[in-house]
Amino acid sequence: MTASIPQKYTFFTLVVLARPALTAFFAMGLVWGGFAACLPQIKAALNVHEGTLGLLMMGTPLAGVLAIAMAPVIAPLLGRFSLPLSVFFLAIAASLVGLSHNLAVFAGAMMLLGAATGNADVLMNARVSMMENQTGTSLMNLSYATYSLGMAVGAVLVGMVRMLEFSLSDIFAMIAILTALWGVLSYEAHGQITGLSVSKTEGQSPNLGLLPYVGGFVVMIAFLSENATESWSALHIEQTLGGSAQEGSFGPATLALTMVVARLAGQGLLTKISELKLLMAGALIAAFGALIVATAQTAFAAYGGFVTVGVGASVISPTALTMVGRLATPHNRARAVARATMLGYFGFFFGPPAVGLIAHLFGLRAAYLATAFALSMVIILAPLLIKLGRKI
Template sequence: MSLTHALSLSRGPATAFVVVGLFWGTFAASVPVLKDQIGAGDAVFGTLLLATSIGLGLAMWGAPLLDRLLGAQSMRVATLFFGALFILPSLAQSPAMFAGALMLLGLSSGTLDVVMNARVSDLESLHGKSLMNANHGMFSVGYTISAVLTGYAREAGMPLIYVFVAMSVAVVILSFFMKGTTQPAAQDDGQTGTNILWPVLICGAIVLVAFMTEATVEAWSALHIERTLGGSPMDGALGPAMLGVTMTIGRFSGQVVTERYSENSVIIAASIISAIGAIGAAIAPTAPLAYLGFGVMGLGVSVIGPIGLAILGQLVPEHARVRAVSRAAVIGFAGFFIAPMVMGLISESHGLRIAFGCVAALVLLVLPLVKAIPAKS
C-alpha cells in the first residue's frame, strides 16, 4: 500500500500527529531560551520536565472517558484543548510556573496522543492495513518544520511568545481538517475482565525506550551543539531538526518495510542502528558530525514506537483497544520527560557526551523486550 493511500485512509489522525509535532519541535528548539528564562541549571531543568508526567497520569484515565463521551469529535476537542495551552511555556518566568505549564501540557498532549493512536489502531483493524508508521511520520513532519522555523525566529531575535502564538493559531486551523474522523470502536470500561496487562507492559516498555531515546535528542541536542560544540542558535536548532528529518524518512519508509519484513525483525535492526547513531553524536568533534549521529539515531528509533503500538493493537480485543493503547501510550509518552531528567543529571555531573553515550545503551534494551512479546492470537 502506498504512503499516500495510508495517509488518505487516516487523514484525521495524521493531522493530529502533525499538531503534536508542531508543539514539541517548537519546544525542543526553544530549550536554551526557556532554560535561561526560568533560571534553571541542567539538573533542575531536566527534573522540571517530570511535571508533565502528572498530567500524563491524568490523561491515561481521562482520555478513554473523553473518547466515550465525545465519540468522533473527541480528537478535535483534544486538539483545540492542546492548542489553547501552547503558549504557556513561553510565559513562564520561574521554575514553578514552568512546572505548572508542563503539567497542563502533559494532560492535554497526553489526551490527544492516546486518542489519535487509538484511532489509528481502529483504522488498521477496519481496513486490515498497517497505518501507524505513516501517521507517526506526520508527527516528524510537524516536528521538523516547527524546529527549523523556531531556529530561524530565534536567530532573527523574535520574542519566543510570538513563535508559540503562531503555532497555536496553526493548530486551530489544522483542527478544521479533522472532519470525517472515524467513529471509535465500541469500548469497555475496564470492568469486563479482559486481560491486557502483559501486552500493555511489554509493548508499553518498548514504546517507553523508543520515546526516551527520541526525547534525549529533542530536549538536549540543541544544547549539545551550542554548548559542547560552540554552535549558534540556528546551528543548535538543526540538531532536533535533523532528528525530525530522518525520523520522517524512517517512518515513511517503515510503512513499506513492515509490509515486507516481520515487525520484530524491523525493531531489532532499528534499535542497533539507533545505538550506533547515539555513539556517533556522543563522540562527534564537530557540529556536522553530530548532525550525522543524530540523523542515524533518528532513522533507527523512528519505527520502534509506532510498531510497538501497532503490535499492541493486534494483541488485544477490539473492545479493549482504547484502554490498552491509552496505557501503553502514556507509559511510552512518559519517556519524553523521564529521559530529559536523567540526561540533565548525567550532563550536570559528567557532560553531554557521556549522557548521549548512555542513550546508546538505553535503546539496546529493546532487544530483550522484543523476545518477550506475546504470540498473537
C-alpha cells in the same frame, strides 16, 4: 515469528484514510519540535542550569500519565469532537509555555502541556489502531512519520524566528495558532473513539495480560530516546560543541526529517519483512547513533549521529504499538494500545528531565551514552512480544 503486513492501499489512499489522525500527529509534532528548538532560549530566559530545567519539567510526565488514565472517560463524553478538542487543548497549553517568565509559571505550563499531550496522544493512537483493525493495514509508521514531519517543521520555523530575535511569547503564540488550525482538520463526522474502557457485553476481558506492559516498556525506551535526543540536541550543539543558535535548531530538525523518511520507509518495509526484525534492527541502529552523538567533536558529526538515531528509533514505537494492537484480541485492542501508550509516556515525559539530570551530573555526552544503553534493551524485549501474543 511474525508475518509481514499486507498492503492493500496506495500511499495517497492511506493519507486520505488516516487524515484525522495524521493532522493531530502533525500538530503535536509542531509543538514539541518548536519546544525543542526553543529550549536554549527558555533556559537562558529562566537563568537555570540543565538539572534545574529537568526538575521543572518533572511535573510534565505526571500530568501526562494522569491525562492518559482519564482519556477513556473523556473520549465518550466528547464523541466525535474528542480528537480536535484535544489538539485545541494542546495549542492553549503551548501558548502558556511562552508566557512563562518565572520558574513556577513554567512548571505549571509544562504540566498543562503534559496533560494535553498525553490526552491527545492516547486518542490518536487509539483512532489509528481502530483504522488498522478496520482496514487490515498498518498505519502507525505513517502516523509517526507525520508527527516527525510536524516536529521538523516546528524546529525549522522556530530556528528561523529565533534568528529574528522574537520573544518567547511570540514564538509560542505562532506555534499555538498553527496547532489550532491543524486541530480543525482532525475533525471527522464519524470520529467517535471506542474500545478504551471495559465492556463485558463486547467480550472484553479486564485482564490485559503482559503484552501491553512489555510493549509499553519498548515504547517507553523508544519515546525516551526520541524525545530526549530531540529536546536536548539543540543545547548539546550550542553548549557542548559551541554551535550557533541556527546550528542548534538544526539538531532537532535533522532528527525529525530523518524520522519522517525512515518511518515512511518502515511503512513499506512492513510489507516485506517481519515486525520483529524491523524492531530489533531499529534498536541496534539507534543505539549506534546515540554513541555517535555522545562522542561527536563537531556539530556536523553530531548531525550524523542524529540521522542514525532517527533512522533506527523511528520505527521502534510505531512498530511496537502495531504489534500490541495486532497481537491483542480484537475487543481488547484499543485498551491494549492505550495501556502501552500510557507506559510509553513515562519515557516521552521522563526522558528529557532524566537526561537533564544526567547532563547536570555527568554532562550531555554521558546522557547520550545512557540513551544508547536503554535502546540496546529493546533487542532483548522484542522477542517477548511474540511469545505473549494472543494471550489477552
